[in-house]
Amino acid sequence: MTAPQGLTRELIALRVARELRPGMVVNLGIGMPTLVPSHLPPDHGLLFQSENGILGLGAVREGGDGYGEIDPDLLNAGGQPVRLALGASFFDSATSFAMIRGGHVHTAVLGGLQVAANGDLANWTVRQDGGGSIGGAMDLASGAQRVIVAMEHTTRDGGSRLLERCTYPLTAQACVDLVVTNLAVIAVEAGGFVLREVAPGVTAAQVQAATDAPLALAPDLREMAL
Amino acid sequence: MTAPQGLTRELIALRVARELRPGMVVNLGIGMPTLVPSHLPPDHGLLFQSENGILGLGAVREGGDGYGEIDPDLLNAGGQPVRLALGASFFDSATSFAMIRGGHVHTAVLGGLQVAANGDLANWTVRQDGGGSIGGAMDLASGAQRVIVAMEHTTRDGGSRLLERCTYPLTAQACVDLVVTNLAVIAVEAGGFVLREVAPGVTAAQVQAATDAPLALAPDLREMAL
Amino acid sequence: MTATIYDTPDDALDGITDGVRVMFGGFSGAGAPTNLIRALRRRGTRGITGIANNIGYGDFLVELCEDGQLAGMICTFATRASVALRSRFDEQLARGEVTLELTPQGTFAERIRAGGGGLGGVLTRSGLGTPVAEGKTTIEVDGETYLLERPLRADVAMIRAQRADRLGNLEYRGAARNFNPVMATAADLVIVEVDEIVEVGAIDPERVGTPAVFVDRIMQCPRIPVPFR
Amino acid sequence: MTATIYDTPDDALDGITDGVRVMFGGFSGAGAPTNLIRALRRRGTRGITGIANNIGYGDFLVELCEDGQLAGMICTFATRASVALRSRFDEQLARGEVTLELTPQGTFAERIRAGGGGLGGVLTRSGLGTPVAEGKTTIEVDGETYLLERPLRADVAMIRAQRADRLGNLEYRGAARNFNPVMATAADLVIVEVDEIVEVGAIDPERVGTPAVFVDRIMQCPRIPVPFR
Numbered sequence: 001m002t003a004p005q006g007l008t009r010e011l012i013a014l015r016v017a018r019e020l021r022p023g024m025v026v027n028l029g030i031g032m033p034t035l036v037p038s039h040l041p042p043d044h045g046l047l048f049q050s051e052n053g054i055l056g057l058g059a060v061r062e063g064g065d066g067y068g069e070i071d072p073d074l075l076n077a078g079g080q081p082v083r084l085a086l087g088a089s090f091f092d093s094a095t096s097f098a099m100i101r102g103g104h105v106h107t108a109v110l111g112g113l114q115v116a117a118n119g120d121l122a123n124w125t126v127r128q129d130g131g132g133s134i135g136g137a138m139d140l141a142s143g144a145q146r147v148i149v150a151m152e153h154t155t156r157d158g159g160s161r162l163l164e165r166c167t168y169p170l171t172a173q174a175c176v177d178l179v180v181t182n183l184a185v186i187a188v189e190a191g192g193f194v195l196r197e198v199a200p201g202v203t204a205a206q207v208q209a210a211t212d213a214p215l216a217l218a219p220d221l222r223e224m225a226l
Numbered sequence: 227m228t229a230p231q232g233l234t235r236e237l238i239a240l241r242v243a244r245e246l247r248p249g250m251v252v253n254l255g256i257g258m259p260t261l262v263p264s265h266l267p268p269d270h271g272l273l274f275q276s277e278n279g280i281l282g283l284g285a286v287r288e289g290g291d292g293y294g295e296i297d298p299d300l301l302n303a304g305g306q307p308v309r310l311a312l313g314a315s316f317f318d319s320a321t322s323f324a325m326i327r328g329g330h331v332h333t334a335v336l337g338g339l340q341v342a343a344n345g346d347l348a349n350w351t352v353r354q355d356g357g358g359s360i361g362g363a364m365d366l367a368s369g370a371q372r373v374i375v376a377m378e379h380t381t382r383d384g385g386s387r388l389l390e391r392c393t394y395p396l397t398a399q400a401c402v403d404l405v406v407t408n409l410a411v412i413a414v415e416a417g418g419f420v421l422r423e424v425a426p427g428v429t430a431a432q433v434q435a436a437t438d439a440p441l442a443l444a445p446d447l448r449e450m451a452l
Numbered sequence: 453m454t455a456t457i458y459d460t461p462d463d464a465l466d467g468i469t470d471g472v473r474v475m476f477g478g479f480s481g482a483g484a485p486t487n488l489i490r491a492l493r494r495r496g497t498r499g500i501t502g503i504a505n506n507i508g509y510g511d512f513l514v515e516l517c518e519d520g521q522l523a524g525m526i527c528t529f530a531t532r533a534s535v536a537l538r539s540r541f542d543e544q545l546a547r548g549e550v551t552l553e554l555t556p557q558g559t560f561a562e563r564i565r566a567g568g569g570g571l572g573g574v575l576t577r578s579g580l581g582t583p584v585a586e587g588k589t590t591i592e593v594d595g596e597t598y599l600l601e602r603p604l605r606a607d608v609a610m611i612r613a614q615r616a617d618r619l620g621n622l623e624y625r626g627a628a629r630n631f632n633p634v635m636a637t638a639a640d641l642v643i644v645e646v647d648e649i650v651e652v653g654a655i656d657p658e659r660v661g662t663p664a665v666f667v668d669r670i671m672q673c674p675r676i677p678v679p680f681r
Numbered sequence: 682m683t684a685t686i687y688d689t690p691d692d693a694l695d696g697i698t699d700g701v702r703v704m705f706g707g708f709s710g711a712g713a714p715t716n717l718i719r720a721l722r723r724r725g726t727r728g729i730t731g732i733a734n735n736i737g738y739g740d741f742l743v744e745l746c747e748d749g750q751l752a753g754m755i756c757t758f759a760t761r762a763s764v765a766l767r768s769r770f771d772e773q774l775a776r777g778e779v780t781l782e783l784t785p786q787g788t789f790a791e792r793i794r795a796g797g798g799g800l801g802g803v804l805t806r807s808g809l810g811t812p813v814a815e816g817k818t819t820i821e822v823d824g825e826t827y828l829l830e831r832p833l834r835a836d837v838a839m840i841r842a843q844r845a846d847r848l849g850n851l852e853y854r855g856a857a858r859n860f861n862p863v864m865a866t867a868a869d870l871v872i873v874e875v876d877e878i879v880e881v882g883a884i885d886p887e888r889v890g891t892p893a894v895f896v897d898r899i900m901q902c903p904r905i906p907v908p909f910r
Contacts, residue, residue: 090856
């Protein structure tokens, strides 16, 4: 059985954006999470933290956007030139990660390769030669108060990215609170995965079929409102 | 036998001042060490560190010295209002003690109650009820590259403050490099105390008599030049 | 995340109950939240465990001893050698009415930083072989022995800064930083008294000493002069 | 203590020998000592162990791989998933010509801070249960398990700041702080490239990001533009 297509990457980002409330401090990982800001209202009231030392990150700047020179000292963690929000501040990396590890970042939105039913996250690869890139993901995954993973539900060859146990090397243990995929919104609770919402036109049975771990059905299971 | 009087407190401070060279970063403890700056030339080229978060501490200010209001945000570690030297900087306590513990303060001049032949220092008291004051002394004693202790050679009742082993609770183990007292300048080396200089009019035998541990005589043992 | 602005130090203590564990910023007089300490005195909160650099003769914190509000202290500097400079805290300590945990100043700063930054402790040489090390674990790393010191956290941190913007960003001045920036990270509720509250954007992002994420309550209040020593 | 001023990045590397262990500041492009890296390339120093946040496609550090000057790296971000973005470092790693120790970014910052601040290590939850924890000690504190991560130090730190005064005080700007302030504390020799060297007193004491005590050599040099990603 082939899994249904479900949401586009942009719609996954939109659904993640709905999880964010004014007053929250949010760190967005590289990849799909960077699409989230374009789905927020202008008065979102969030403070974005960038682990390279900015609280109050603004929008990513495109070159030659008519707003003056790009500032080489004002980059986000992905190396892109950015703007600052009003009330922003700068700090060094030791302070930035004290902020992250100490639970002062409310929500981290991370990409994922695999999420396990106990909340384990795998979102980096270790190559045979030892190569890899961790960046700030391990600190964010284990330090943020709430971890939302935004990812495709299945791999290109149809294997589930939601499993009983991760088969890839972990980023952090038992850290994930919510998974938003192209098919569903799934909470990770003490007992395992709980299916909260299905994408429009997708059934709970289809989500279960695309998931290699049991899904409990939330009492208020519903279709996503997008 | 009564020990000779030897140097005044001011002359002890003067002798300590001779140990300081342009370019050194120096922290002065409370008590006798605070007398050191008045014995330095105006172009001393030192940077004074104050553990409450100042590098480039200037002179202590007396109230109503005609140089404007005293600044309540500009105190030394003893709580006295101070001036700033040119090129000063401020930092928080975590940074200040990273500087101290990491060996970035060259010389700490501390007061002492007892110094042992192995370099152990006791310069605080613990009361029966648990009361006491440590302040920055333990970090300074174990963190500075060079620790100079400025103290009276003997207690009021004639007991030696230089001993085989300290009988008071320690401030830090094996930390003292040099002791300057009213009677002598004594280095602490691997083998124990080495008498380097005697105060004017004081003999090596008198210093030994006032010291409860063996003194080796430095090959170039001499009278202090004050 | 956005800080709440309170009109008076007394209002700013809303909800604080007996048995609270409070960090107080400041080093001798500089950067001490004197208005908040006085408000805590007026409030009559009891069973307070204080975490502060110093408590002793001339310190505002001693006022909390007047009616026995203080249960104990974790600090670096608690008593003076001179009997003439004994404080009410000294007297209560001698009578066993308050507890005292003494910690070296650098260890104190680092324990608070660990508490605020999600670290499990501090490995330091400071205090090795002294009474401070008694009953504590030592750990060997690369042939060196270190003392394991545990993180410090509190229910409430009361700190002082020069300016706050309405979001809660803090700007410090001079030696009034000291323990305030680390304490702002290590308590469940962070209450700040400042000389001035300004609009968001008025503090240069380069000069923010404590980012707004750490601050819960701000209150503008003229500083109470602290006597110099 | 007073910093020595050098005229060129090449002069500023005087005395650096093969087998050196070097920290390089910067996070992606911001705050990277690009002039000093190019000078190290020209110098031909070999057997370098680099300690830096990132080495990969587009990073100046990869230039040290051109003639095999780099022996290995300790970093947080070394390879990209996309084959199109493979770097010379990637290739040499695959061939076993260079070594790599990967560490989480927060752990990386804190290990350097520990190395510079006389602490015996870092107790963190980051990396527990992952390949990063393999072969490392875990320590339990108050019922929580932490990974013991060892301090990092280097022979030389090469960093970048916006301005230095002639004493060596550094002022940073924006996100170009990152690892520069901690690295300045953790090496035997600290070499800094800046946009501008100013007279002592020209940097506000409130804006000094790295106090002069940490800085050995300064050199004024226009920044080399770093391509954005």
